[in-house]
Amino acid sequence: MKIAVCIKQVPDTTEVRVDPETNRLIREGVPSIINPDDKSGLETALRVKDTMGAVVTAVCMGPLQAEVALREALAMGCDEAVLISGREFGGSDTYATATILAAALQQLGFDLIITGREAIDGNTAQVGPQIAERLNIPQVSYVEDIQVESEHLIVKRMFEDCYQRIKVRMPCLITALAELAQPRYMTVRGIEDAYNAEIKMLAFDDLKDDLNPDSIGLKGSPTRVIRSFTKQAKGQGKKLTGMDVDEAVASIILTLEEHNII
């Protein structure tokens, strides 16, 4: 069984701050991590490998420094790592990204593709389903549990208020929730091996038979960002400091009463 896990290297958005002077994102010094939902997808694939045997390949599209994310995936126990990188791919929106990833996945060949539900930098949750559509295979999103039964997967698909158990035939794609599996740590041995392992590079030339240059990168992206901005903080309210508890409580009640809330 061949499993591909698509991972994205993202800035740790809990560490990203906005410069109050320039209103720009401060990205310097912000650590890059494997997107949490994707990492849960890696763990899920590795558990399948542990229990029944599988070849697990981590696939990442991004700049050359995304190699770090792939080495971490190798150190966790992935068998192979593939980096899709090239200037032709830059500026791709979710649709163009899915087109590129689908071409690479088609070439590599898989029974099961796992993506994270969404990345913490973009939060779109679109690339997984768009890959599945490009490859013409079934998808199940928001997956919290999987079992492999010969040619099928039995997955737990989460909704806001309920869940379904769904049986789906492979090849298929699932999108993993961070809750799916708590990722394991890298082992010392794994880290050593990972730094010696080869990372397979895929550039545009390697995929050009399956990719139309007009359907990738900035010009292949139907959507375009025309403006970005930071939100304006709203006007300052009232602040109570240095009061004892009873005073503070009385003051809260008075304010809530004034605003017709209680």
Next chain:
Amino acid sequence: MSENIFVVVEQRQGYIQKVGMELLGEAKKLAADLGQKVVAVLMGSGVEDKAFMLFHYGADQVVLVDNLMLKLYVTEPYAKALTAVIREYDPQIVLFGATSIGRDLAPRVAARIHTGLTADCTGLAIDPETKLLQMTRPAFGGNLMATIVCSEHRPQMATVRPGVMKMAAYDSSKTGEIITLDVQFAPEDMNVEILEIAQDDKKGVDISEAKVLVSGGRGVGGPEGYDPLRELAEVLGGEVASSRVGVNNGWIESNRLVGLTGKTVHPQLYIACGISGAIQHLAGMEESDFILAINRDAEAPIMDLADLGVVGDVKVLVPKLAEAIKQYKSKKLVE
């Protein structure tokens, strides 16, 4: 030529989801700017009788696809049905709720139609000059807002966060035309098998419906730290909610999460207890009518957003506040 604004109205077990009505309200505004119509797309099995309420909430027309294959949400039959609707009527704009269903269906269909899709929008507007749909959404954990257009491809598609748009005023006199589209399905379109459907007991509450939310963060200290918050919520007739810390540590159920990866809420009163106010959290609650923040740290970001910020210990203040409000209410009742 592409025209009209289509709203994919989600139904579950025959119940129209609230976000569908919110989108109809928003579509009505956009349609007025374009001089076009609002068309609701209703897919399901035995759901025709639900079409009328869509007119009451702003739809001018309803396109109905009614088929046994659509009884439960399954990606492929729904994607096939919606693709058929889009190919038949050539809409200019298609809107979806950014729910666990909308976020599964919309990208699949956008890829099939070869058009762009903007996820989780919090603002929509029509550019007065180009007439393009301007789709605004948060990115980088809410640190940045981006406005996105889809200029060359049609339809322009977006998913919209539940709880962000306002419903139009209910008008029971409004009616419209129901158009039924017959979609031909093949047995193999049902490419997955649903073995079991179960209610998630922990997921019974919808905090986005609550008028009052008492929300806890790192400062509550642990699972038992939510108990006084529950008490305060009960006194105020509200629900308890949480920031990311409480959910990640397993102190509270994940459906009570407020923020970018949880729910967007705008209750009348939001009480932030021991929540510092990471931007991801603020993105989910900043539109609340009144924000009361209780925090030890006077400099916490939540204090700048709060209408009333109280510097103090949550563990002491919250139980006292619950007690005082209880007394206040009983006194008011006597008067």
